Amino acid sequence: MNRIFSCAVLCALIFAACKKDNPYPAEATGGKKIAEISQNNVTATLWADDPTLQTGYNRLYVSLKDMRDNEISNLPVSFFPLMDMGDMKHSSPVEQPLCNPQTKKYEGAVVFTMPGSGMSAWQLDVSVDGDIFTFPLAVNARTLQQSGVYVGTDAQKYIIALVPPRKWQMGLNDLDLFICRQTSMMEFPADDGFTVELTPEMPSMEHGSPNNVNPVSVGKGHYKGKINYTMTGDWRLQLKLIKNGAVIVDGAYMDVLF
Ligand SMILES: [Cu+2]
Structure with missing residues (x-):
């Protein structure tokens, strides 16, 4: 009885942290790995549908693992894109990630407003329960205006x-x-x-x-x-x-x- 009760509570918690409420088509799976960062006993992996990021709208995905290689899907995750242009910094439009219970990936999106270059490069700060993982990003100019x-x-x-x-x-x-x-x-x-x-x-x-x-x-x-x-x-x-x-x-x- 007690065990059934705690399972029900656990399931409710998992669904609360990881509900299917995102605007993306099922085909958008984030199957291409961009980079991986480990810090403070968590490994964060950044994924995209296309490994070559381009100006405009890009779906971005983050998966999290603990040191025992278990997927983490119950922590609050947010995206903050940033371009450092030397004399000034700016961000860009973002769709904050939601955890997809099927893939266990946090799915969000960023609209890159300009391409990155050596002097002015993009980065994506991913906050995982307040801990910031900084991913440097290469963003190319899209050939078509989108x-x-x-x-x-x-x-x-x-x-x-x-x-x-x-x-x-x-x-x-x-x-x-x-x-x-x-x-x-x-x-x-x-x-x-x-x-x-x-x-x-x-x-x-x-x-x-x-x-x-x-x-x-x-x-x-x-x-x-x-x-x-x-x-x-x-x-x-x-x-x-x-x-x-x-x-x-x-x-x-x-x-x-x-
Ligand atoms: Cu810029």
């Missing part, structure tokens, strides 16, 4: 990023955008207050496509809609951001090639 920093007509700075899908296909696709406001060098709160107008075009052939669905806010900075690719090739997703009836950002775009 994120941008825009100054709005309200004089605020906004970051818009395309959340990479598993795979684009001909026809109707799910579209997910992540939108944040920059309020300081270190703070980028998600902004759920926009109406988004989406106009896809094919620059090489000068045509658009019908039956697209404007992305609408689903919370935590995410906007979900549909995009209709009537053929393969190069597509430009023109975006207009409207708030309280006023156009705040016009001329933003994301480029796709498939």
